[in-house]
Amino acid sequence: MRNSKVIFALLAALLIVGMIPAAAQDEMTLVVWDNFTRDAEQEMIETLNAMFEEANPGVTVVREAYTTDDLGLLLPRELSAATGPDVTMINQGLNNMAALVEAGLLLPLNDYADEFDWWSRYGLGLHARNSVTADGAQFGSGDLYGVSNTAEVVAIFYNKRIFADLSLDIPTTFEEFEAALATIAEADITPITFGNLDAWPGIHTYGAINHAYSDLADIDDFMYRNEGGTFAYEGAVTSAEQVVAWAEAGYFSNGFEGLDNDNGALVEFTSGESAMWLAGSWNSGSIIDVMGEEAVGFFLMPSPLGEEVAPTIGGVGLAYGIGANSENPDLAAAYIDLVTSPEAAALLFEQGFLPAVAVDESLLTEGTLTADLVNAWNTISAADKVGHYFDWTVSDVGAFIQELLAGVVTPEEFVATVDEAYQAGQ
Numbered sequence: 183m184r185n186s187k188v189i190f191a192l193l194a195a196l197l198i199v200g201m202i203p204a205a206a207q208d209e210m211t212l213v214v215w216d217n218f219t220r221d222a223e224q225e226m227i228e229t230l231n232a233m234f235e236e237a238n239p240g241v242t243v244v245r246e247a248y249t250t251d252d253l254g255l256l257l258p259r260e261l262s263a264a265t266g267p268d269v270t271m272i273n274q275g276l277n278n279m280a281a282l283v284e285a286g287l288l289l290p291l292n293d294y295a296d297e298f299d300w301w302s303r304y305g306l307g308l309h310a311r312n313s314v315t316a317d318g319a320q321f322g323s324g325d326l327y328g329v330s331n332t333a334e335v336v337a338i339f340y341n342k343r344i345f346a347d348l349s350l351d352i353p354t355t356f357e358e359f360e361a362a363l364a365t366i367a368e369a370d371i372t373p374i375t376f377g378n379l380d381a382w383p384g385i386h387t388y389g390a391i392n393h394a395y396s397d398l399a400d401i402d403d404f405m406y407r408n409e410g411g412t413f414a415y416e417g418a419v420t421s422a423e424q425v426v427a428w429a430e431a432g433y434f435s436n437g438f439e440g441l442d443n444d445n446g447a448l449v450e451f452t453s454g455e456s457a458m459w460l461a462g463s464w465n466s467g468s469i470i471d472v473m474g475e476e477a478v479g480f481f482l483m484p485s486p487l488g489e490e491v492a493p494t495i496g497g498v499g500l501a502y503g504i505g506a507n508s509e510n511p512d513l514a515a516a517y518i519d520l521v522t523s524p525e526a527a528a529l530l531f532e533q534g535f536l537p538a539v540a541v542d543e544s545l546l547t548e549g550t551l552t553a554d555l556v557n558a559w560n561t562i563s564a565a566d567k568v569g570h571y572f573d574w575t576v577s578d579v580g581a582f583i584q585e586l587l588a589g590v591v592t593p594e595e596f597v598a599t600v601d602e603a604y605q606a607g608q
Contacts, residue, residue, distance in 0.1 A: 209240045212513055215257075215270040217500055219247045220444070220468055226533040230521050237520070241513065250500065251382075254278055261287040261505045268508040269517050271500040272328050274311050275574025276321055276407070279501070283327055284318025289504040290325035294515040300329050303522060304498065304538050308568070312501045321574070322406035328501020331522040332464070332530060333538045335559050336386045336495035337482045339451065339459040339469060339551075344371060348457075352479070356394070356486035363433050372456035376434040377447030378587070381580030385573050387434075387460050388583050389495050392421040393569045394483050398493040404604070405570040413576070413601040422586055422593035429587055439588065463536050463555050464499070470551060480554035482561065491565040494558075498538045576604050 212234075218227045231243040248256065250273055260266040261282065272279045272288070282288050295301055301309065308330075315324035340352070348369055353359040366373040378384045393401065396417030403411040428434060435441055435450060443461075451459040452472040459465070460483075469478055485492035502521060504514045520526060527537035531545065536555050546553040562568050572579045579600055586596040 209242075210510060210513070211242050211244050212269065212510060212517060213244045213246070213265075213267045214517065215246050215248060215253065215267040217248060217250050217253060217271050219249055221471070223467060223533070226529060226535070227521075229529060230526055233526075234517055234520050238513070238516070243517070251380075253500075257282060258285065258287070261507065264507060266505050266507060268505055268510055268514045269502055270505065272503045273500055273574075274321065274328070274497075275571070276318075277574070277577040279312070279327055279503070280314045280318040280321045282318075282503075283314040283316070287506050288327045289506050289508070289511055290316075290327060291329065291504065291515070291518075292326050294518070295326050295329070298515070298519045300326075300519070300522065303329070303524075304333075304540075305563075307566075308498050308538070311497050320407055328503040329518055329522045330498030330501045330538050331526065332499035333536045333559050333563075334463050334496050334499050335482075335536070335555070335562060336390050336460070336462045337480060337558055338374075339461060339465070340479050340481065341451070341454060341457050342477055342479055344454070344457040352481045353484055356484045359484050363428070363431075366457045367432055372435055372450070373433040373458060374428070374435070375447050375451040375456040375459040375461075376438040377441030377443045377450075378438050378584065379440055379442040379446075381584055382573065383443045383447070383461070384583035384587065385571060385580050386462060386495060388421065388425045388586070389569075389572050390460055390483055391424050392418060392572075393493040393495055394486055395421040395424070396493060398567060398569060401493065401569055405572075405575050407575065411604075413604050414597055418597045418600075419593050422596050426586065426589075426593060439584070463559070466551055466555055467533060467535065475547070475550040475552060478551045480551055480558055482558050491561060491567045493567045493569045494562045495569045495571060496559065496562055497568055497570065572600075576600055578603060 216227060218224065227245070231245060235241055235243055253271060254273055257270060257272065258281070272282065309326060310322045312328035312330065313324050313326050314321045344366070348365055350362050350365060353362050363373045376383065376387055396415060400415035402408070404413055404415065435447065435456065441447055447459065448465065448468055450456055452469055482494055483492055502518045504511050508514050522538070524539050527539045527541070530537045531541055536559055541556050546556055582596060582600050585591050586593065591599065
């Protein structure tokens with residue numbers, strides 16, 4: 183790991199000499215909401231906030247941290263108030279960012295993107311995920327309403343010791359992956375950690391399998407609500423059958439229905455009770471805190487269709503946006519410029535995050551979890567196989583997946599239910 187104090191000193195020097203320009207001299211407060219709630223994330227964001235205050239004398243950053251779910255619940259009300267946040271992280275999709283745009287609660291950022299050259303931070307296809315039409319009817323096009331500083335990929339963390347003990351290699355085919363699941367289960371070890379108490383982890387677990395079985399163009403049409411978009415595409419039912427079969431085979435955590443993600447699932451995996459965790463890259467900091475960089479690896483789910491790279495859930499993380507009622511939008515834009523900058527990416531990388539901007543490969547240490555994460559992101563990005571989170575377009579999909587896994591509905595009924603909600607615009 184790199185020395186964060188050295189990185190802080192270098193970045194602070196850049197701020198002082200003006201490479202990241204100061205935007206204020208008068209006394210003022212900038213209210214920022216984010217979702218950095220885990221212990222591993224606190225030092226990173228507080229360091230960035232201290233940098234901003236040093237670069238902007240007289241400015242105090244007042245930070246409030248919320249879970250992603252709480253942000254979704256609170257933002258519609260709080261952004262309507264004069265006391266709401268100036269800058270906030272926003273989840274993407276029709277039910278979050280687009281709904282706030284429709285209500286007139288976010289500022290379009292195109293002019294700031296031109297001024298600060300945010301467009302060059304990553305590809306336009308990824309900026310599309312933070313873009314919404316002015317009427318809030320469609321995301322994936324229209325004006326820019328957010329800028330992200332992290333990238334995400336949902337794939338498979340694995341315990342290297344368990345793999346070595348069972349003489350398992352990283353699977354390169356879907357058949358090898360399923361054979362590994364059976365071998366691990368036969369050893370009385372949980373193959374895949376899964377905690378679905380809060381419903382959203384199921385969006386990742388089922389969604390990852392769905393992506394592997396599907397054409398990304400079909401998923402794009404569904405997510406962006408393009409003409410003819412439907413959830414009843416080839417692969418949806420097959421992947422639903424697959425996730426049910428894995429549950430019935432005991433490949434998921436015992437009692438996964440009542441296991442929460444941020445505590446129960448994390449503890450199960452980091453304590454060595456399971457061999458793998460199909461989860462998002464944002465969990466890496468918490469995993470590294472317990473297990474270190476070299477005890478855990480990360481690999482992409484192999485394609486059951488024989489593709490070299492399977493479509494994989496991922497993209498840029500929650501976006502920073504500016505409240506339409508902010509009295510200091512220019513200052514807010516300067517804050518977003520700092521926390522999404524290539525310079526800040528060095529600190530994000532130091533803290534185990536996967537930055538949205540490219541990471542210099544010379545900084546990677548072979549055999550570490552961080553290197554695996556960066557390589558996974560680079561692989562799906564280069565292959566144009568970056569997928570989506572289904573709740574961006576169907577808000578209740580997590581609950582529908584819970585019903586599927588509980589046996590309340592069949593795979594065919596599940597797909598029909600999701601598509602019905604989708605066609606109804608829910």
